[in-house]
Amino acid sequence: MSGDGAEAAFDALGDPVRRRVMELLAEGEAPAGALAAILKESLGISQPAVSQHLKVLREAGLVTVRAEGTRRIYGADDAGLARVRAWLERFADGFAGPLDALETELARGKRERRLQGRAEPVRDRRRRGAA
């Protein structure tokens, strides 16, 4: 429960350069080189850097790639974006996502009980890596 795949997407969108890439792709597909050229001009970022960003976006499912000769044509991937939207629906004023009224009530009750505050067994854990 509570495990969508929006994690990687949000991690990826946490970077302004990658957000810019997505904005460019929102207007239509583009070869990697064109994106690199635009980002080099506007932000002074090198081609390899852009390539690395594209890789992150790919792995987050936010972009699609299609080979065309030696070119890689990138496009925004609705699948990844949909997962982001789904995550946001939790906050949709009124109900909490795919839960029906009853489950919502149960969850709320459980939360309130948990929120009373009872903290002792402090497991361990150290740094939450997001490779």
Add this chain to the structure above:
Amino acid sequence: MSGDGAEAAFDALGDPVRRRVMELLAEGEAPAGALAAILKESLGISQPAVSQHLKVLREAGLVTVRAEGTRRIYGADDAGLARVRAWLERFADGFAGPLDALETELARGKRERRLQGRAEPVRDRRRRGAA
């Protein structure tokens, strides 16, 4: 053009702990201490760390705070979340946000012209800080 305030929100949501805080707040308001207790138990994170995360969320406009005695009651702020949704509407299959059909066409044409690739004046720029 192209300057919404979704930037800070996405930067904030780029962190898994802050996302977790938002998920908790999606179920309802909670005092900082309760959030700290939950995150300590589940992720082993200290109270000051949580306080710092809450500060980031506050500055991103993603949460509201209300003082109640010595407690700070946090809640999800629709304003910030709305800005995130607005950014995502760029990708809404078909049209590009608040632009009408004509403007969309113009934008697309301009993009395609830009994407032809013409890069020379490599300004300077160094590291894109996001205080």
Add this chain to the structure above:
DNA sequence: CCCTAATATAAGTCTCAACTTATACAAGGA
């Protein structure tokens, strides 16, 4: 075939931000 063009990967550097502990501050209650 080799050369060029388009992209990706390797390897290394350096900044930033997410943590830590310690402490300050504010609001009640005894």
Add this chain to the structure above:
DNA sequence: TCCTTGTATAAGTTGAGACTTATATTAGGG
């Protein structure tokens, strides 16, 4: 008035990841 409880701020450390340059890879063209 002090102590306690709840929260925020200060100061310092450290690992991740966003860059860099250099090089590998792949596809076509002459």
